Amino acid sequence: MILFDSIVRIAAPVVWRNDAEIAKKLEEFSATEAGSALDMLKAAELETIPRLRRLFFRHAMDEARHARMFEAMARATRPGRIAVSEYTPIHARRQNLFANLGRARFLAFVHLAEKDGEQHFRSLARHFDDRPELAELFATLADEERFHVRYAIQNLLRVEGANARKALRGVRVASAWRAWRRQGRAIGDRLARLTLAIVYLFVLPIFALAQKRLEPEKSGWKAAPTATVSRRQF
Amino acid sequence: MRALGISAYFHDSAAALVEDGVIVAAAQEERFTRIKHDASLPLNAVKMCLDTAGVDMRSIDTVVFYEKPLRKFERLMVTHLREFPRGIGQFSRAMGTWLSKRLWMKGEIARELGCDVEKIVFSDHHLSHAASAFLCSPFQRAAILTVDGVGEWATTSIYRGISDADGSRIESLGELHFPHSIGLLYSAITAYLGFTVNEGEYKVMGLAAYGKPRFLDEFCKIATIAEDASLSLDPRYFAYAWHSEKSFTSHLEALLGPARVPGTAFDLPAPEGSSAQRWADVAASLQAFTERYMLVLARHAQKLTGETCLAMAGGVALNSVANRRLMDEGPFTELFVQPAAGDAGGALGAALLACHVVDKQPRGAPMTSAFLGEEHTGASVRRFLDDCRVKHTSFADRSALYKEVANRLASGEIGGWFQGRFEWGPRALGGRSILADPRDSAARERVNRKIKFREPFRPFAPAVLAEEHDRWFVPVSQGGDHTTRFMCSVAPATEEARLKIPAVVHVDGTSRVGVVESGPLHELLLEFRARTGIGVLLNTSMNLKDEPICGSPAEAYGTFLRSDLDFLVLEDCLIERRPKWN
Numbered sequence: 001m002i003l004f005d006s007i008v009r010i011a012a013p014v015v016w017r018n019d020a021e022i023a024k025k026l027e028e029f030s031a032t033e034a035g036s037a038l039d040m041l042k043a044a045e046l047e048t049i050p051r052l053r054r055l056f057f058r059h060a061m062d063e064a065r066h067a068r069m070f071e072a073m074a075r076a077t078r079p080g081r082i083a084v085s086e087y088t089p090i091h092a093r094r095q096n097l098f099a100n101l102g103r104a105r106f107l108a109f110v111h112l113a114e115k116d117g118e119q120h121f122r123s124l125a126r127h128f129d130d131r132p133e134l135a136e137l138f139a140t141l142a143d144e145e146r147f148h149v150r151y152a153i154q155n156l157l158r159v160e161g162a163n164a165r166k167a168l169r170g171v172r173v174a175s176a177w178r179a180w181r182r183q184g185r186a187i188g189d190r191l192a193r194l195t196l197a198i199v200y201l202f203v204l205p206i207f208a209l210a211q212k213r214l215e216p217e218k219s220g221w222k223a224a225p226t227a228t229v230s231r232r233q234f
Numbered sequence: 235m236r237a238l239g240i241s242a243y244f245h246d247s248a249a250a251l252v253e254d255g256v257i258v259a260a261a262q263e264e265r266f267t268r269i270k271h272d273a274s275l276p277l278n279a280v281k282m283c284l285d286t287a288g289v290d291m292r293s294i295d296t297v298v299f300y301e302k303p304l305r306k307f308e309r310l311m312v313t314h315l316r317e318f319p320r321g322i323g324q325f326s327r328a329m330g331t332w333l334s335k336r337l338w339m340k341g342e343i344a345r346e347l348g349c350d351v352e353k354i355v356f357s358d359h360h361l362s363h364a365a366s367a368f369l370c371s372p373f374q375r376a377a378i379l380t381v382d383g384v385g386e387w388a389t390t391s392i393y394r395g396i397s398d399a400d401g402s403r404i405e406s407l408g409e410l411h412f413p414h415s416i417g418l419l420y421s422a423i424t425a426y427l428g429f430t431v432n433e434g435e436y437k438v439m440g441l442a443a444y445g446k447p448r449f450l451d452e453f454c455k456i457a458t459i460a461e462d463a464s465l466s467l468d469p470r471y472f473a474y475a476w477h478s479e480k481s482f483t484s485h486l487e488a489l490l491g492p493a494r495v496p497g498t499a500f501d502l503p504a505p506e507g508s509s510a511q512r513w514a515d516v517a518a519s520l521q522a523f524t525e526r527y528m529l530v531l532a533r534h535a536q537k538l539t540g541e542t543c544l545a546m547a548g549g550v551a552l553n554s555v556a557n558r559r560l561m562d563e564g565p566f567t568e569l570f571v572q573p574a575a576g577d578a579g580g581a582l583g584a585a586l587l588a589c590h591v592v593d594k595q596p597r598g599a600p601m602t603s604a605f606l607g608e609e610h611t612g613a614s615v616r617r618f619l620d621d622c623r624v625k626h627t628s629f630a631d632r633s634a635l636y637k638e639v640a641n642r643l644a645s646g647e648i649g650g651w652f653q654g655r656f657e658w659g660p661r662a663l664g665g666r667s668i669l670a671d672p673r674d675s676a677a678r679e680r681v682n683r684k685i686k687f688r689e690p691f692r693p694f695a696p697a698v699l700a701e702e703h704d705r706w707f708v709p710v711s712q713g714g715d716h717t718t719r720f721m722c723s724v725a726p727a728t729e730e731a732r733l734k735i736p737a738v739v740h741v742d743g744t745s746r747v748g749v750v751e752s753g754p755l756h757e758l759l760l761e762f763r764a765r766t767g768i769g770v771l772l773n774t775s776m777n778l779k780d781e782p783i784c785g786s787p788a789e790a791y792g793t794f795l796r797s798d799l800d801f802l803v804l805e806d807c808l809i810e811r812r813p814k815w816n
Contacts, residue, residue: 038268038792045788050621057622064795092796094268189330196326201319208318217316219414219466224391224406225305225358 004116008123016127022134023078030070034092037063043098043106049159052103055151059110062148066141067092073137101171104160108167111152112175118145235593236293238283239362239585240343241300241577243336245271245432248578250606251283251294252585255595257370259286260606260658262578265785271432272782275346276581282608291349296588299343300580301359303336305386309412317476324478357584359385360548361393363572364404366583367545368395369590370601371570372716377539378404379531382417382548382576383432389415390465390531390548394539401594404587407538413475414467416527417550419457422472422481423520427513428494431481432549433780438517439555440692443742444502445511445518452489453523463534465527490516502691503741525556529564536565543568547583551575552660554746557723561710573604573659573720582658604720605665605753607656608785612805615787619807624791626807633757635806640761643671643771647800648681650776652790653754656783661721662775663748664697664755666784668799670772672696672735677772684798688779695721695746696738699759699769706731706770707747721748737772748773 016022040060047053098106121142128134156164239250242263250260259282264270266278284290310332314325335342344351357365363380378393388409396403412418421431424438458466471489474481487493494513504510532544544566551557552575561569572579589595619626629635642649648670656665668685670677682690698706707725709715717723724744731739738745750756755773763769775783776793784790787804794802794809802809 034796038789041788041792042786044622045618045786053618053621054623057624060792096267192330192334193326196329197322200314200322200325204315204318204325208315211312211315212318215312217413219410220460220464221408221462222387222411224388224409 004119004123005126008120008127012124012127016124019078023074026070026074026077030067030074031092033063033070034067035094037061037067038092038094039097042094042096046098047103052155052159055155059148059151062144066144069137069141073134076133104156104163104167105171105174107152107156107159108164108171111149111156112168112171114145114148114152118142118149121145235295235589235595236287236289237296237298237585237588237593238280238294239298239300239581239583239588240276240280241362241579241581241584242275243273243303243339244577245273246576246578247273247276247279248574248581249276249279249283250582250585251287252582252589253287255586255589255598257582257586257601257606259283260574260582261608261656261785262574262782264782265607265656268782268789270780270782275343277346280347286608291347294349294353297343297347297349297354298362298584298588299339299354299356300362300577300584302356302386303339306359307332307337309384309387313412313475321476324476327478355588357580357587359580360388360391360409361404361406362580362583362587363547363575364391364393364395364545364583365587365591366572366574366579367547367551367570368393368404369397369402369583369586369597370572371543371545372600373543373545373568373570374398375541376543376545376570377535377541377566378545378547379535379551380546380548381528381531381550382415383421384412384415384418387411389413389417392531392535392538394541395545397590397597402590402597404591407535410464413469413472414465416457416465416524417548418472418474418481419467420520420524420550420553422474422486423516425481426486426490426493427517428496428498430496435549436552437689437692439521439553440740441500441502441514442517442521442555443693443740443744444504444691445514445516447519447522448515449490449519450522453519455489456486457523457527459527459530463530500689500691521553521555524550524553525559528553528556528560532560532564532566542566543570545570545572547572547575547579549576552722554717554721554723555744557717558710558725558744561712561715561717561723567712568714568716569723570600570716571720571722573601573657573661573722575722576660579659602719604658604661604663605655606658607665609655610652610787610805612807615805615807618787619804619809624809626804626809629806629808632754632806633761635803635808636754636757636761638808639669639758639801639803640765642801643669643762644765646671646674646677648677648685648798650790650794650799650802651755651758652776652784652787652802652804656785659720660775660783661695661748662773662783663721664750664753664773666776666790667697667755668774668776669697669758670694670737671766672738672770672772673766673768675736678737680798681772681774686774686777686779686797691741693740693746694738694772694774695748696735696770697748697750697755697759697773699756699763700749700751702763702769703747703749706735707745718747718749719751721746723747731770735768735770738770 037060040056044053044056121138125135125138237252241248247263251258261279263276263279264272314321360380364378368378374397376395378395380391391409392407394405424434425431429437456471471486473483551571651667651669657663724746727739727745759769777783800811
């Protein structure tokens with residue numbers, strides 16, 4: 001909680017600096033919740049234990065309601081921001097978490113993600129103590145997330161028993177590894193682009209000149225490559 | 235022989251499984267991942283194909299990738315050299331992916347699919363399209379046209395397909411090369427009109443009906459059609475060969491006026507002189523030019539091949555308005571269009587090519603059904619709804635379900651319709667559909683704005699009983715029509731249709747007809763006709779704007795909750811409206 005409060009204290013004055021930014025962030029939250037709802041619905045479909053199915057489904061409905069609440073607050077905060085029509089949907093993206101993680105890790109993921117969400121919302125509720133409508137929204141949602149935190153860990157322990165701790169640890173490690181890889185990929189991508197740009201400017205000119213001279217681009221019908229009639233020609 | 239065809243790494247990745255010449259299953263990856271036009275290796279689609287056949291990867295004899303990556307790489311390199319130095323952005327952006335991944339895709343495919351690397355072979359992009367058209371068609375001989383943005387080098391190809399006792403052959407008779415492409419012209423204008431490339435082309439086609447082709451002369455400056463039906467684009471107007479994000483230049487805007495900023499409201503019909511009307515006129519001009527070119531191309535193909543039948547594939551073959559003109563005014567008596575004419579269809583073509591052309595297997599029955607996707611049984615749907623405690627009515631007697639749904643539709647309700655396997659290709663043919671009463675033109679407005687959240691100018695298609703087609707829509711003037719089964723062409727609406735089913739007649743008086751010959755939708759149409767005297771329903775795909783069509787019950791339920799649908803039918807269960815999400 002202290003960590004979240006500290007992060008919010010540092011970041012919020014920038015991230016939530018005016019109504020336009022608040023509306024934008026609320027829309028992003030709405031999209032996240034809606035995406036989460038789709039993931040929970042898919043989990044309900046793929047799960048075979050009836051009790052878990054029901055819980056995932058209820059969770060999906062909660063997330064869907066949260067998405068709607070965020071969207072309504074975004075509209076109220078900055079009327080007219082959602083320009084096309086009042087029916088413009090929030091674009092939600094599913095991550096196929098249940099299929100990718102399996103039951104144990106999915107439950108562990110839900111528990112940890114919802115716990116983070118609850119703490120984040122409580123910190124934001126405190127941050128917006130001068131904006132009662134926002135404070136109330138975040139406090140309400142934090143209370144509701146608590147149910148998700150609890151059911152996920154209870155069922156993880158019930159269904160997986162001794163493996164529960166391993167699943168939690170696995171999700172934490174995977175999450176950190178993903179973040180590390182994401183950063184590494186971003187840096188690697190930039191370096192690769194820079195290298196390729198240098199190659200383009202200093203190595204390619206002579207080949208480019210030759211290409212333009214020897215094989216200028218021409219329109220019109222061309223003979224096709226050899227027909228594919230045998231496996232060797234594939 | 236079992237051949238698994240795969241398309242991936244560009245857009246619309248897909249997998250298709252063909253077993254002894256019979257198409258067992260085929261699906262786009264986006265239906266599973268819910269990422270529109272997903273380009274990733276179609277692992278989920280492959281799994282579905284294998285599960286449907288009840289086999290694993292060890293039973294697959296050949297895995298055929300739909301194009302040749304090295305030839306594509308060659309084209310990219312040559313283009314970068316030709317466009318030096320302005321192509322620096324595109325070069326540094328694209329080459330990283332190619333050098334680190336794409337060039338080594340054979341290993342990645344083998345690793346990810348868990349198959350022997352020796353089993354993986356590479357077809358040619360346009361040849362895969364050609365195979366998907368000809369080998370699914372009812373023709374034993376045909377001219378084949380494949381027209382799209384670009385494959386390896388080819389943008390437009392003419393083939394002759396022959397099937398006889400010696401198997402099947404597909405002979406190439408010529409091809410046009412990048413950057414001269416009617417598909418890329420269409421895409422560039424799609425971007426100019428503020429829509430997303432590879433996604434908004436069909437919006438441009440719908441928009442065209444609101445305009446007049448007053449920019450046709452300008453389009454003749456942009457693109458020249460030679461006497462031999464070759465097309466040449468003036469590179470001054472296009473940036474797709476070198477720019478990493480834009481596909482047109484300021485010259486195009488100087489010629490046609492300022493481009494539309496994406497997201498700008500489109501209120502049509504618009505007053506003369508307005509920007510919206512100009513954009514509609516640009517769309518109409520592009521459409522007219524495309525139709526003109528397709529007719530020229532078809533005549534050239536007929537002259538080269540001497541055939542009477544035509545099979546088509548490639549993204550441009552999804553232009554249903556042009557297809558109708560080909561049937562009415564073109565030189566061929568019969569036309570077949572592959573329902574998944576875009577890149578996804580390449581997966582099917584690649585697999586069919588391996589079976590019929592390379593392995594010389596005899597051809598079976600032509601493709602008459604596009605229901606090749608995943609199936610969810612009534613029992614699994616009921617269990618899902620029961621476990622989740624979703625209030626629903628289960629119909630043990632299917633005919634009672636059809637009666638109930640027909641009553642609801644006839645009383646003005648709009649419903650989701652989820653039955654059997656999902657469709658192959660971008661059209662909803664009654665497996666994953668949203669249905670409404672076509673008699674009420676307000677239904678169109680409601681479906682656009684409140685259910686699918688899409689642009690108000692976009693039309694809706696009718697699903698019509700086969701036996702009622704000619705009552706509502708003008709049949710083709712000559713030969714056989716193999717396109718309406720898969721909604722691949724439009725037809726002029728009859729006077730009676732304009733009066734009685736206005737919700738499915740576009741502003742230009744045409745409809746993209748889907749003929750229904752059998753299955754649950756056929757039964758529903760019969761019930762609807764019994765109540766209204768009309769064997770037609772408004773039929774649109776079950777998805778929200780910019781999302782893939784639903785594949786599974788959970789996705790259908792998610793769509794139901796986020797829209798204003800009055801009811802949802804999942805197999806034999808009917809769910810009524812609950813409060814919507816957002």
